Amino acid sequence: MTSPGDPAAGAGAGGRRRKLVAVTACPTGIAHTYMAAEKLQQAADDLGIDMKVETQGSIGAENVLSDNDVREAGGVIIAADKEVDLERFAGKRVLSVGVAEGIHHPEQLIERVAAAPMASGGGAAPPGGAASAGAGGGKERSLTYKALMNGVSYMIPFVVVGGLLIAISLSLGGHTDPEGGLVIPDGSFWMRVNQIGVIGFTLMIPILSGYIAYAIGDRPALVPGMIGGWIANDGSLYDSEAGAGFIGAIVTGFLAGYLVLWIKKVKVPKFAQPIMPIIVIPIVATSALGLFFIYVIGKPIAWVFEHLTDWLSGMTASSAIVLGAILGLMIAFDMGGPVNKTAFLFGAGLIATGNQTVMGMCAAAIPVMPLGQGLATLIRRRLYSQQERETGLAALFMGFFGISEGAIPFAAARPAQVIPANMLGGAVAGAIAGVAGVEDAVPHGGPIVAVLGAVGGVALFFVAIAIGAVVTALATVSLVDISERRRRGESALRGGEPEPALVGAVEAEGAGTAGGRATRQVAVEAPATTAATGEDTRAEVLSGYLTDRTVKVQLDAEDKEFAIREMAALLAATGNVTDPEELVRTALRREAQGTTGLGEEIAIPHAKTDAVTAPTVGFARSADGIEWGALDGTKAKLIFMIAVPDAAAGDEHLRILALLSRKLMDAGFRERLMAAPDEPSIIEVLREIQ
Numbered sequence: 280m281t282s283p284g285d286p287a288a289g290a291g292a293g294g295r296r297r298k299l300v301a302v303t304a305c306p307t308g309i310a311h312t313y314m315a316a317e318k319l320q321q322a323a324d325d326l327g328i329d330m331k332v333e334t335q336g337s338i339g340a341e342n343v344l345s346d347n348d349v350r351e352a353g354g355v356i357i358a359a360d361k362e363v364d365l366e367r368f369a370g371k372r373v374l375s376v377g378v379a380e381g382i383h384h385p386e387q388l389i390e391r392v393a394a395a396p397m398a399s400g401g402g403a404a405p406p407g408g409a410a411s412a413g414a415g416g417g418k419e420r421s422l423t424y425k426a427l428m429n430g431v432s433y434m435i436p437f438v439v440v441g442g443l444l445i446a447i448s449l450s451l452g453g454h455t456d457p458e459g460g461l462v463i464p465d466g467s468f469w470m471r472v473n474q475i476g477v478i479g480f481t482l483m484i485p486i487l488s489g490y491i492a493y494a495i496g497d498r499p500a501l502v503p504g505m506i507g508g509w510i511a512n513d514g515s516l517y518d519s520e521a522g523a524g525f526i527g528a529i530v531t532g533f534l535a536g537y538l539v540l541w542i543k544k545v546k547v548p549k550f551a552q553p554i555m556p557i558i559v560i561p562i563v564a565t566s567a568l569g570l571f572f573i574y575v576i577g578k579p580i581a582w583v584f585e586h587l588t589d590w591l592s593g594m595t596a597s598s599a600i601v602l603g604a605i606l607g608l609m610i611a612f613d614m615g616g617p618v619n620k621t622a623f624l625f626g627a628g629l630i631a632t633g634n635q636t637v638m639g640m641c642a643a644a645i646p647v648m649p650l651g652q653g654l655a656t657l658i659r660r661r662l663y664s665q666q667e668r669e670t671g672l673a674a675l676f677m678g679f680f681g682i683s684e685g686a687i688p689f690a691a692a693r694p695a696q697v698i699p700a701n702m703l704g705g706a707v708a709g710a711i712a713g714v715a716g717v718e719d720a721v722p723h724g725g726p727i728v729a730v731l732g733a734v735g736g737v738a739l740f741f742v743a744i745a746i747g748a749v750v751t752a753l754a755t756v757s758l759v760d761i762s763e764r765r766r767r768g769e770s771a772l773r774g775g776e777p778e779p780a781l782v783g784a785v786e787a788e789g790a791g792t793a794g795g796r797a798t799r800q801v802a803v804e805a806p807a808t809t810a811a812t813g814e815d816t817r818a819e820v821l822s823g824y825l826t827d828r829t830v831k832v833q834l835d836a837e838d839k840e841f842a843i844r845e846m847a848a849l850l851a852a853t854g855n856v857t858d859p860e861e862l863v864r865t866a867l868r869r870e871a872q873g874t875t876g877l878g879e880e881i882a883i884p885h886a887k888t889d890a891v892t893a894p895t896v897g898f899a900r901s902a903d904g905i906e907w908g909a910l911d912g913t914k915a916k917l918i919f920m921i922a923v924p925d926a927a928a929g930d931e932h933l934r935i936l937a938l939l940s941r942k943l944m945d946a947g948f949r950e951r952l953m954a955a956p957d958e959p960s961i962i963e964v965l966r967e968i969q
Contacts, residue, residue, distance in 0.1 A: 297328045300344050300352040305361040313875060313940035315358045315381030316342075322385035334937075335363070338404030354392035356381070359426075362494070363916050365398045367782065379910045382878060382944075386946075394674065396579040402603045405811070423533075430491035431692045432485050435666065438688055439673040441479025446680035448473035449727065451575030457805045466904035475912060478615060480684060485737055488532040495536025496543070500557045501566035510572050514617070517577025519584050520624070524616030525579075525687045529694075531572060559716040561599060575659040580617050587621040599636070599713035606637070607644035607709025610715065611701040614648060614683045614690065627722035635735070639717035642681070642734065643743040644705040645724025647677035649685030650744065651704050651751025652697065659756040661868035676731065678748075681725025689755075691695060696762055700754035708747025819963040821935060824896040824921075828852055830958045830965075834918065842905050843867060843884050846920035855922075860924055861890035881943050882915035885930035886922050894923040898955065898965065917943070917952055942968045 281479040303315040317391060325328035331352075333344045344367075349355075354372040357363050358381025374388060374395035381388065394830035408425045452469020453462060454589055465728050485508035492504025510516055511527030521528070542560050551559070587609070609622035623645075626638035656663045656671030663671065670688050679683030690697040718735035721728055726744065729737045836842035843866050851859045857957075867877065876882045880907070897920045904914025942948055948967060955961040 290638075291303060293808065298352050299323065299328055299330045299354050299356065299389065300348050301330060301332040301356040301381075302335060302344070302359060302362060302363050303381055304333060304361050305358075309637065311378045311382065311877065312359075314879075314944055315378045315385075315936045317941040318382050318385045319356065319358065319388070322389055326386070328389065334358070335620075337519075354395060355398070355495030356388050356392050358388070360383075362497070368398045369399055370395065377546035379878075388916070392396045398800060401575060405866050405954075426494035426533070426536060428692060429494035430489075430529075431485040431688050433490040434487040434604055435670050436687045437483035438684060441476045441481075441483060442677040442682050442684060442685050443673060444472055444476030444479065446476075446677055446682060446862065448476060449680055455608070458571065467668075483684075483687070484522075484528045485509045488528040491529065491532025491540065492535035495533070497556075497561040499543070500536045500564065501538035501898035502561040503568050504532050504535035507568045507572060510569050510715075514577075514580070514584075517573045517581055519577065519581035519617060520620065523576070523580055524613050524619070524698065525691050525696075526613050526616055527572075529691060530576070533567060534571075534584065535564060535568050536569060537783050542640070561692055564947035583618045585619055587618065591621065591625045599640075599716070600710045601713075602637070603640040603643075603709035603711070603713025604706040605709075606640045606713075607647070607707065608702045608721040610644040610646050610683070610709070611705030611751075612698065614687055614701075619683070619699060621955035622720070626719075630720065630722060636713070636716055637718055638719040638722065639713045639736070640709045642719040642724035643712035643717060643730060643740055644709040644747065645683050645745035646678040646683050646726060646744055647704045647751055648683050648701045650692075652686045652689040652755060653678060654748055654752035655689075655759075657757040658752060659760065660869050661864065662759050663755060665695070679725060680727045681723050683724075693762070696758035697755055698799060700751050700758055702793055703754050704747040704751025708743045708749045711743035711746060712740060715743065717743065724809050725866070734938050766826065777872045788817070793806045819914070820962065820968060821896050821938070822894075824894045824935065825898060825965065826853070827958050829895065829897040831866075831897070832957060834899045834901045834905075836901070836902075836905065839870070839882075839905055839907050839915075840867065842899075842901070842915075842918060843920070846884065846897050846899060846918065848920075848938060849899065850891070850895045850920060850922055853895055854892045855895045856891050858890035860887055861888055865890065866920070866922075874908035876909035876915055877943070878909040878911035879915055879949065880904065880913045880916040881919075881949075882907040882909070882917075883919045883921065883939060885920065887925055888922070889925045891922045891924050892920075894935070897919050917949060 288487045291937070301316070301319050302314055303312050303319070305311040312334050318336045319332055320330060331344060331348050332342060334341045346367075349367055349371065352371060355368045356375065357373060357375045359375070362377045363375075372392055372395040374392040376388060408905065445605060446464060448469040452464070452467055452472070465472050473710040476700040485505040488508025488511065492500035492507075497564055504530045509533050511531045512522040512524065514520055514522040519809030539560055543555075547555060571921065588871045606622045606626065609618045610616045624642055626641035629635075629637045653671040655674035656668045660668060667689070674685035674689070686697070686701060690701065713737055717730060719733060720735075721733045723733075724742065728734055729740050734740050734822050829849055829852070834842055834845055836845045847859050847862045850856050850862070856862055865888040869886060870884065875884045899918050901914075901916050901918065904916045905918070909915065950963070951964045955964050
C-alpha cells in the first residue's frame with residue numbers, strides 16, 4: 280500500500296506510479312466542478328501520476344471513489360467551495376482548497392498534498408478550505424453567509440408545511456372569538472390538523488439554529504445548535520413571556536458552531552479521540568450553550584419584554600398615528616420574538632377593556648411582512664432563487680391568514696435588508712390603521728379576521744395592509760438589489776435605473792442582431808444567414824442541440840446583458856424558443872445568483888425554462904471580450920448559451936454543461952475555436968466535444 284507521505288514526484292516507492300485521488304465541488308455543482316476536475320486530471324497526466332477525480336455536481340456524484348481507490352492513494356486533494364465529508368479519508372494526507380485553486384493551480388496542489396495534514400475522520404472539509412478566501416478573489420460568499428443560508432434552506436420546509444397547515448385549519452375549521460381570536464373547536468378534525476402545523480412551526484426555530492451550527496462545526500455541532508434554538512424559542516426557561524424567536528436561533532446557531540470549532544482544537548489523549556465527536560463535544564457544547572443562554576442572554580430578553588410593556592402602557596394617550604407606527608415597527612421587527620409579542624399582547628389585552636383600536640393597528644401590521652416579502656419575489660423575480668420564489672408564494676398565503684412567520688426565511692437569509700423593509704411597511708400599515716380608527720375585536724390579524732367579520736372599518740383596514748405590503752416589497756427589492764450589486768462590484772452599472780427592457784420584437788425577429796447598436800460585423804453575419812436558409816441538412820454537434828444556425832462568428836454586443844440578449848435571439852432562430860423575453864429573464868436571474876463566467880475567456884450562460892420547447896445550444900465569439908465577472912478576471916471571448924425546457928428529462932442542461940466545461944479546459948481546443956475563420960470551421964472544431 281502506498282504510504283500517505285509519498286513524495287511529490289510521479290514515481291512512488293519501488294518505481295510504482297504515484298496515486299492520488301481528488302474531489303471537486305462548488306455550491307451550484309455545475310461548471311467549476313468539472314473544470315477543476317479536468318485541470319487536475321490534465322496536470323496529473325503531465326506529471327506521470329495516476330489520479331482519479333470524483334465530481335460532486337448537481338447531477339450527482341460521478342466517478343465516485345471506491346474504498347480501494349482511497350486505500351491505494353498517497354494523498355487527497357479536495358477542491359471545493361462546499362463541505363466535503365472527510366470520514367472516508369481518515370489516515371490520509373488531505374489538502375482542502377477552493378475550487379478555483381483546482382482550476383488555476385493544479386500542479387501546485389499536486390506538489391503541496393505530500394505535506395498536507397492527516398485527516399482524523401469524522402469531520403468535513405470546510406467550504407473552500409484554508410485557501411478559499413484568497414482563491415475566490417472576493418467573489419465567494421463568506422462562511423458566515425453560507426452557514427446562515429444553510430440554516431434557512433433547512434428551515435423553509437418547516438415554515439411552509441407548518442404555516443400552510445395552520446392556515447388551512449383556521450380557514451376551514453376556525454371561527455372568531457373575542458377572547459381567543461381565531462379558534463378551532465377542541466377535539467375536531469381541524470384541531471388535529473392545526474396541531475400538526477404547530478409542531479412544524481415549533482421545530483423551525485431549532486432547525487434554523489441546528490443547521491447554522493452544522494455548517495460551521497459539522498455533525499458535533501448539530502445537537503447543541505438544535506437544543507440551543509429550542510431554548511431560545513422557549514421564554515419560560517428564562518422567565519420571559521416570549522422567546523427570542525428566529526433572531527435568538529441565529530445567535531445560538533453561530534455560538535454552537537464556533538464553540539464546537541473551539542473545542543475541537545483542544546488536544547486530548549489518543550484513546551479519547553473516538554468519543555470526542557459523538558459524546559464529549561455535543562455534551563459539553565450543549566450544556567455550556569444552554570446555561571449561557573438561560574442565565575446570560577435570557578435575562579435581558581425578559582427585561583426587555585417587561586419594560587416594553589410598561590412603556591407601551593404609557594403611550595396609549597399618544598396620537599393614533601404615532602402609536603400605530605410604533606406598534607407596526609414592533610410587530611415587524613422579530614416576528615414572534617419578544618418585541619413582536621410585547622406589541623401583540625399589549626393590543627390583545629386592551630380588547631377586554633373595550634379598546635379595540637390598538638388591536639386594529641396590530642392586526643393591520645401583522646400580515647404586512649409575509650405579504651410584502653411574497654410580493655417582492657413576484658415583482659423582482661431575478662433577485663430570488665427558485666426555492667425563495669416558491670417560499671414567497673407560501674408567504675402570500677400565510678399573510679392572508681395573519682401568520683407573520685411566513686416572512687422569517689427571508690429575514691433570516693437577508694436580515695440587514697429584509698428587517699428594515701418589514702419595519703417600514705409595518706409602521707406605515709399601523710399608522711394608517713390608527714388614523715382610520717380601525718378596530719379588531721379578536722386577538723388575531725390579517726385579512727382573514729376582516730373576512731370573518733371581526734374588524735370595524737374593513738375598507739381602510741385593507742388599504743392599510745395593501746399600502747404596508749407594497750412599501751415592504753419595494754423597500755426589500757431596492758435594498759436587496761443594492762446589496763447584490765455592491766457584492767458583485769456592479770453598483771456603478773444601471774444604478775437607480777429601472778430594470779432594462781429584455782429581448783424585444785426587433786431583436787427576436789432579427790435573429791442575432793443587436794437592434795442596430797453596431798454594424799462592424801454585418802458582413803460576417805451573412806454566411807450564417809445564408810446557411811440558415813439554404814441548407815436542408817445541418818451540421819450538428821452535442822447530440823444535435825448545436826447546429827450551424829446557432830453559431831455566430833462575432834457578437835455585436837459589448838456587455839454581458841446584451842450578449843445574452845443576442846444569444847437568445849440566435850437560439851430563437853431555430854424555432855425552439857417560444858418566448859425569447861422569458862428566456863433572457865431566466866438567464867439573467869441565473870447570472871444574479873452567480874456569474875457563469877468560468878475564466879480562461881469562457882462564459883456559459885444557461886437557462887431551464889418552458890420558454891424553450893427543446894434543448895438548444897448556441898455558440899458565439901467576441902474578439903475584444905466581454906466582462907463576465909470571471910474569477911480569474913479574464914473577459915469572455917468564447918460564449919456558449921444552453922437553454923432547455925423545464926420538462927426536459929433529467930438534468931440535460933447540466934450534462935451538456937459538464938461536457939463543455941471539461942472540453943474547454945483543453946487549451947488547444949480553445950485556440951482552434953478562436954482561430955476558426957467561419958461557421959463551418961467552428962462546427963468542425965466543436966465536433967471534438969464528446
